[in-house]
Amino acid sequence: MAADTTDFDEFYNATHRRVLHQMYAMTGNLADAQECTQEAYARAWQRWKTVSQASSPEAWIRTVAWRIAASRWRKAKNGVTALVKHGVPDHTPAPDPDHVALVTALKQIPESQRQAIVLHHLVGMSVDDIAAETGSPSGTIKARLSRGRAALAELLTDTGDTAGLQAGGEAS
Amino acid sequence: MTDRFDDDLERRLAGLSADLDGVSLDGPSAARRRGTRRSRHQVTGGVLAGVAAVAAGVLVLSPSELTTTPEPAPPASLSTMAPGPTTTALELSAALLTPEDVAGDSGTWATGDQPGPEVACDPAGNLDTMSSLQEHAETALTAGTTTIRQDLVRLGPGSEATGLRDDLLSCLPERGAAEGPATTDTLSFVGVGDEGWIVRYYADPADQQADAVTIAIVRSRDVVSVTVRVEPAADTAGGELDTATPEAAAARMCDVLFGDACVSDDAHTEELTVTDSTDGSSGPAAPPAAPTEEAPTGDPTTPAEELLQLADDPFLTEEDVAEIGSATGFVRQPEMDVDLAVAPCLQDPMDYGAITVPAHGYNHELDASLFEWVGLMPDAASAIRMVTAHTTLTDCGDPGEDREQTVGEPVAVDVEGADDAVVWTVESTPTADNPGSSSSFAGIGVARVGNIVVAVAFGSMDDPSGGDWPGVATGLLASAMERAVG
Numbered sequence: 001m002a003a004d005t006t007d008f009d010e011f012y013n014a015t016h017r018r019v020l021h022q023m024y025a026m027t028g029n030l031a032d033a034q035e036c037t038q039e040a041y042a043r044a045w046q047r048w049k050t051v052s053q054a055s056s057p058e059a060w061i062r063t064v065a066w067r068i069a070a071s072r073w074r075k076a077k078n079g080v081t082a083l084v085k086h087g088v089p090d091h092t093p094a095p096d097p098d099h100v101a102l103v104t105a106l107k108q109i110p111e112s113q114r115q116a117i118v119l120h121h122l123v124g125m126s127v128d129d130i131a132a133e134t135g136s137p138s139g140t141i142k143a144r145l146s147r148g149r150a151a152l153a154e155l156l157t158d159t160g161d162t163a164g165l166q167a168g169g170e171a172s
Numbered sequence: 173m174t175d176r177f178d179d180d181l182e183r184r185l186a187g188l189s190a191d192l193d194g195v196s197l198d199g200p201s202a203a204r205r206r207g208t209r210r211s212r213h214q215v216t217g218g219v220l221a222g223v224a225a226v227a228a229g230v231l232v233l234s235p236s237e238l239t240t241t242p243e244p245a246p247p248a249s250l251s252t253m254a255p256g257p258t259t260t261a262l263e264l265s266a267a268l269l270t271p272e273d274v275a276g277d278s279g280t281w282a283t284g285d286q287p288g289p290e291v292a293c294d295p296a297g298n299l300d301t302m303s304s305l306q307e308h309a310e311t312a313l314t315a316g317t318t319t320i321r322q323d324l325v326r327l328g329p330g331s332e333a334t335g336l337r338d339d340l341l342s343c344l345p346e347r348g349a350a351e352g353p354a355t356t357d358t359l360s361f362v363g364v365g366d367e368g369w370i371v372r373y374y375a376d377p378a379d380q381q382a383d384a385v386t387i388a389i390v391r392s393r394d395v396v397s398v399t400v401r402v403e404p405a406a407d408t409a410g411g412e413l414d415t416a417t418p419e420a421a422a423a424r425m426c427d428v429l430f431g432d433a434c435v436s437d438d439a440h441t442e443e444l445t446v447t448d449s450t451d452g453s454s455g456p457a458a459p460p461a462a463p464t465e466e467a468p469t470g471d472p473t474t475p476a477e478e479l480l481q482l483a484d485d486p487f488l489t490e491e492d493v494a495e496i497g498s499a500t501g502f503v504r505q506p507e508m509d510v511d512l513a514v515a516p517c518l519q520d521p522m523d524y525g526a527i528t529v530p531a532h533g534y535n536h537e538l539d540a541s542l543f544e545w546v547g548l549m550p551d552a553a554s555a556i557r558m559v560t561a562h563t564t565l566t567d568c569g570d571p572g573e574d575r576e577q578t579v580g581e582p583v584a585v586d587v588e589g590a591d592d593a594v595v596w597t598v599e600s601t602p603t604a605d606n607p608g609s610s611s612s613f614a615g616i617g618v619a620r621v622g623n624i625v626v627a628v629a630f631g632s633m634d635d636p637s638g639g640d641w642p643g644v645a646t647g648l649l650a651s652a653m654e655r656a657v658g
Contacts (some may be wrong), residue, residue, distance in 0.1 A: 005204065010201035021189045021196060030195060036208070038197050043431055045207035050266035050428055064431035099191055104185050112523050121178065122185040135393050137330060137550065140525050147522075153177060 006037045008048050012041055015058045022062055027069050028107035040065035041164060062123075071109060105155035113148030116141050263310035264324045264395070267428035267526075271313055273420040274320065276494035279555055284312035284319065291385045292353060292375065295336045295398050296323045304328040306394075318403040322421055325396050330525055332553045333391040337369045339388060344373055353377075357386075357413050358444045363436035365422045366557075370412035372413055380406040388418030390425075392434045397421045415441060479551070480622040483658040486546040487532040492651040497636030497644045499540050508533030510543050515616050515629030516598040517568040517579060521547030524558040526625075540632030546656045547625035552591075555620045562594045562618055574606030583642045585617075589653040593619035595645040597635070605621070617645035619653055626652040 016037065023033035040061045044051045075100050106114050115134065119125045127145070131138040184318035197203075218549045223459040271281035299308055307326040312319060324360035354377040361368030376382035385403040401409045419435050426434035493502040510531035513519055521529045526547040534542040549555040563582055571577035587593040595617035613635045618627040628648055630636070637644040 009200040009203065012203060016197050016200075018187075020195075021192060024191065025185055025188055030191065034195070034197055038203055040431070041197075041200070042206035045204045047428060052268065053263065060431070067430070068433055074412065096187070096190065098184065099188055102188065108292035110520060110523070112520070117181075118185065121182045137525055139527065140522065143522060149177065149181070152181065 004048055007052060008045055011057060017063050019058065019065060022123055023065050024117055025106065025122055026066060026115055028103045032069060036065040036068040039068050054153060066115060069131045101156060105152050108155055109148050113144045116144040117148045120145055184487065222627055242354055264307050264326055267425045268311040268324055269313060269421050269424060270308055273424050274417055276311060277417040281313050281315045284314040290384060291400060293340055295340050295387065295389060298339060298402065299323055299325050304331045318407065321400045322419055323398045324425065327394050327396060330550050330554060331394055333367055333389050333396045335388050340371060355504045359441035360444045361390060362442055363439035365390040365434050369389050370413065370415060370418060370441060375403050380404065383585060384408045386414050388416050389476050392422060392426050393430065395425055395429060397425050414448045422580055453593045479506040480624050481658040482546060482548050483656060486530065487544055488652050490501055493534050493542055496542065496630055496648060497638065499536055499632060502534040502536045503544055505533045505535050510537065513569060514543055514616050514631060515627065517596065518616055518618065518627055518629060519561050521558050525550050543629045544652060545627045549623040549625060552623045555623050556592065556623045557592060558625050559592045559618055559620045565596060568598060571600045574603045575600050576603055585642050587619050587653065588650040590619040590621050590649060593617065593649055595642050597641045615641040615645060617649050618619040619649040621653050621657060623650045624656055625655050628652055
């Protein structure tokens with residue numbers, strides 16, 4: 001048991017900031033990201049013997065945290081819309097304007113596109129790996145990436161934020 | 173151009189980490205406490221259930237007597253947990269049934285050394301021949317003369333378990349058949365996984381010591397659980413069907429592999445009606461002359477599903493939309509921007525795996541509009557999921573400040589040429605603080621035939637149907653279906 005605790009704690013300390021970062025990008029809300037990430041680690045501890053044997057426990061945490069976030073959005077159906085409408089919440093720490101623009105844009109694209117964007121462009125996963133992790137066909141992931149990038153480019157351009165950057169092309 | 177955008181996006185996403193400076197989670201000990209506290213609540217519930225069962229004279233084992241979960245291998249080296257590309261999840265074997273999962277059942281359960289008895293029409297015999305098979309794990313539990321065997325298989329994305337079901341049903345004699353095993357139960361699960369069925373048959377109805385076999389197939393996402401319970405017919409006196417085992421199997425499968433729950437509180441069974449069998453008849457397909465101990469052959473993952481294609485022009489014509497209730501004179505407007513936001517509560521077919529979703533807009537001289545989406549789905553199951561998702565309406569959008577939104581109940585309608593269809597309305601009215609605004613009406617409908625989904629969304633200030641949107645939408649969707657299929 002002590003060994004399990006040590007393993008879990010080491011895993012937590014080695015990975016939690018990365019997962020929190022990814023969830024922040026996916027949810028666009030630091031408080032939500034904190035809660036979903038911590039809850040995912042709690043669930044992992046409940047079944048640590050099996051999670052620790054996974055090919056990537058970190059992927060397990062990220063996937064569960066994302067599902068928790070998505071589930072909460074669906075239960076509070078207008079929550080995301082409200083966040084979009086009201087912008088970055090007050091508890092976000094003194095944000096860089098560039099970050100505000102990016103987070104605001106991310107929150108305006110569909111959650112499936114946002115997830116694909118973050119997994120590909122932040123986590124560094126290939127289309128096939130995203131397809132495997134999310135249980136979606138590769139073609140769907142490519143479409144989500146393409147649409148997500150196009151939408152982000154437009155949204156960021158609208159805010160005068162991308163200096164004319166354009167999106168498009170195929171995901172690899 | 174694209175590389176520059178990607179580089180910039182990646183740089184900015186990475187830069188978000190600066191917002192985390194000074195922000196911390198509660199720490200690993202807090203996570204462990206939260207997890208442990210929840211586990212204790214679950215154990216407490218189990219103990220209370222055990223007390224009640226003992227009072228009723230049922231043998232219940234304490235969890236400590238029932239440990240079969242294999243001891244874990246040493247955890248992967250944490251130093252290798254780089255944030256790079258990752259693949260999936262847990263080994264299937266971790267999600268197999270354990271004696272604890274069936275501990276509420278009578279008897280002393282233990283993991284068996286043998287794979288379990290062979291039975292007629294066993295779906296497990298087909299699993300390793302499935303073309304989409306990616307991973308396979310199995311276990312067997314025994315208690316006295318009863319054996320429960322479970323196979324877990326991971327299939328490719330978008331896979332279905334209907335092939336396994338159809339092979340099972342076609343292998344067994346029909347219910348009431350004079351000869352061969354007697355099939356007594358053919359049911360569908362509701363609220364268990366994404367799809368599931370349970371079948372029971374008696375190998376020799378005249379022999380109380382012959383096998384009674386209960387086979388359940390449950391799929392959640394890309395994983396399928398097949399449980400086979402074999403016991404002497406005499407032990408099934410009373411006739412109660414064992415749905416608890418497949419439900420426990422599904423619960424464990426989803427909990428371990430996906431970290432969520434896929435067995436609802438009101439899970440139950442319904443009489444199975446198979447409408448998509450090859451002969452189109454209802455109920456199990458015609459049986460072979462007599463079942464054999466050999467598993468059926470062939471690849472059950474390739475049922476004869478004919479995929480439909482989109483028409484070259486899959487959209488409603490101007491003639492089709494000449495009259496939408498009292499609104500007339502819609503014309504095609506190829507340049508109109510079509511955004512799902514104009515269709516409250518309508519979900520994106522892309523989220524259900526659509527291959528493509530072309531869309532078209534139409535407008536009307538009196539400031540009414542109509543939008544149409546035509547989704548080519550990879551299979552009928554995806555299309556069914558997309559349509560049935562609208563039987564409970566969610567994500568219906570924000571009506572805006574000083575407005576109230578009324579979302580009508582979704583109504584299933586019978587649309588000519590469609591297998592399933594659901595329609596609903598959403599009305600937005602200004603609050604008393606907003607007297608200068610007008611009300612608005614949106615009527616939406618989604619229908620499916622095979623693997624093709626169509627959706628229409630009408631929007632204007634007034635309801636053109638006079639309160640009968642289902643009636644108006646039925647005709648509109650029928651036309652849309654006719655145009656969509658190539």
